[in-house]
Amino acid sequence: MQTTYDVIVIGGSYAGMAAALQLARGRRRVLVIDGGVRRNRFASHSHGLLGQDGKSPSAIAEEAKAQLLEYPNLTWLQGLVDSAEKTGERFTVTIADNKIGNNTFTAKRLILATGVSDHLPAITGLQDRWGKTVFHCPYCHGYELNEGALGVLAISEASFHQAMLIPDWGPTTLFTNNCFTPNAEQCAQLAARGVTIQTETVTEVAGEQSIIVKLANGRLVELTGLFVASLTQPSNRIAQDLGCEIAESPIGFYIKTDELKQTSVPGVFACGDLARPMGSVTFAIGDGAQAGFATHRSLIFEGH
Incomplete structure (x- = not known):
């Protein structure tokens, strides 16, 4: 050669x-x-x-x-x-x-x-669903989620931008997960976009066709897709x-x-x-x- x-x-x-x-x-x-x-x-x-x-x-x-x-x-x-x-x-x-x-x-x-x-938060089940029901880009994957319930898993204040985008693809919940606390202005902007803010810690994600977000208080939130900025x-x-x-x-x-x-x-x-x-x-x-x-x-x- x-x-x-x-x-x-x-x-x-x-x-x-x-x-x-x-x-x-x-x-x-x-x-x-x-x-x-x-x-x-x-x-x-x-x-x-x-x-x-x-x-x-x-x-x-x-x-x-x-x-x-x-x-x-x-x-x-x-x-x-x-x-x-x-x-x-x-x-x-x-x-x-x-x-x-x-x-x-x-x-x-x-x-x-x-x-x-890509490095994801150390949450059980997250890596296993990467590219399947856990995504980073709504332009790449959002349309196929058919306006189902969606989530954004925060990694830092940068996740605010992602949470503002995602509602165009479906009703959105922001899981702050002890990584980001929106200020009053950001809360108002998220509310105007219809975003629900969930402050309880995420302990695990599960599910196959849909995704189940498990919270520290025992609550389960079912979503069509979860977005996270790796x-x-x-x-x-x-x-x-x-x-x-x-x-x-x-x-x-x-x-x-x-x-x-x-x-x-x-x-x-x-x-x-x-x-x-x-x-x-x-x-x-x-x-x-x-x-x-x-x-x-x-x-x-x-x-x-």
Whole structure:
């Protein structure tokens, strides 16, 4: 296998594939290294993506990958990146466990599209229902809940924004769960949106088709869906080890980039959920395309 490329894309989900597509069509030598773990792997359907609404996430990704592999100047490698470093004017990427013989690759540019990991409150049953009856994005999942009873599980004051949004998809209860106490103005705004505020601690969530929220006082609240803003962080340390600047939002950490998706390290671009405070498949694809265009442009105008 060739070991030197114009660009190595680390991460082969929606953002990484969108970036790789632009570079492959620019007739550049591209290597995509993918660990095979998509952030939305827990969801059975993907919504809100124009032209693909309602398809399974795996079907969308598999079709995109098949189209990419039609380009002879693009190589796809399944594996996890162990390290990435800048060596002179090139970047060296090492695969942690590669059975094909070679595990070191170099490139003029790197695109990081490794995504983020979601961290949920430590409540029994919550993680098991993530992507099924527990969600983070009403635009992705709200319509299919058919205006049923909905809940918002607070993680911080940032949950106020989520609680204000959700009533457009169904009658809403905000479970403050000792994480957030709305002030008088916020209470008035929530009341105007018809939001019920529940201050009792949530001890467990259960249920299959619907979700049962169990409270410390023994009360059970049945919902069609529960929304919670997961706390996010980069899914690995590659960006930090390269020296990329990290930014913080109310719901987690992400890689800071300029408007062309270049990080604080020249030659390193980042896209998708890794490089924005809030994400969706639509944003990931747009971000990836921008990163691909900008990376191609940098190869022409900045040389090396």
